Amino acid sequence: MLDVEAQEPPKGKWSTPPFDPRFPNQNQTRNCYQNFLDYHRCLKIRTRRGKSTQPCEYYYRVYHSLCPTSWVSRQRGRRARRGEGSAEAEPASRSLPFCFPGGELE
């Protein structure tokens, strides 16, 4: 259940992000943001440990399907300008979605 095999996308074509019970309602902003965060955290942790980052592709596909591209490119630019060496800890609550100025990734 928790192994890498179970968390990889199913063999065969990727269709679309499945229903996520953590975000059952109409507002999916957090769903998009959470998968974006999870993808980058997964990349960072797995590269630091020298493991393959293939399991992180699931999060990539989810946020790529859900998030408007303009939100993602703006955040990528912000990350590039700030550098990748930020602390892992994230503030407990975040009132603004990350696409807005002031909504930081970490």
Place this chain on the structure above:
Amino acid sequence: MAHPVQLSLQDATSPVMEELITFHDHAFMAMSLISFLVLYALLSTLTTKLTNTSITDAQEMETIWTILPAIILILIALPSLRILYLTDEVNDPSFTIKSIGHQWYWTYEYTDYGGLIFNSYMLPPLFLNPGDLRLLEVDNRVVLPIEAPVRMMITSQDVLHSWTIPTLGLKTDAVPGRLNQTVFTATRPGVYYGQCSEICGANHSFMPIVAELIPLKIFEMGPVLTL
């Protein structure tokens, strides 16, 4: 699309819209019956020659006309709540499309399999072909499959808009900074129209939505270059 002097709802293209139409008919009938009853009672009271100037109380009638409206309201509320929860059911979409509102056009992003992104502007009246619908046609329609649950993620890049297709029973606000989800399943192919439903500036009336619903097999063939 609506036809001239249309008073009714448009024909349904999704199961949810069928439910909404049925509920509308049910509530409309309840409202009509009550209205005619009240009108009849009013006219009778005004035209009768029977009068009684010493009425003190009428407990039985007062009880009835308190309990009966409560029952009628419950009979309206129960189907309404049923549909409300029906629209919120957990479903497993087959496809996700993003719709981003701008002033004054829509951008559609198909990013499940690749990176198809395009804008959808209204066709100005001078650019219409014979037979086209004024203020409803667009240059690029959003093409969707039928008989598969489609998830629409709707947001806005600037001000509030609202993405609407009445025949599918869809109306979802496009809020800047927020990603709203709506899911629908279309039952028949065709071209269906809607208009922006949240005031968004000078050209609010001129940013329509056109959904071209095609069979799944043809949709899976992918974008086909058309001349």
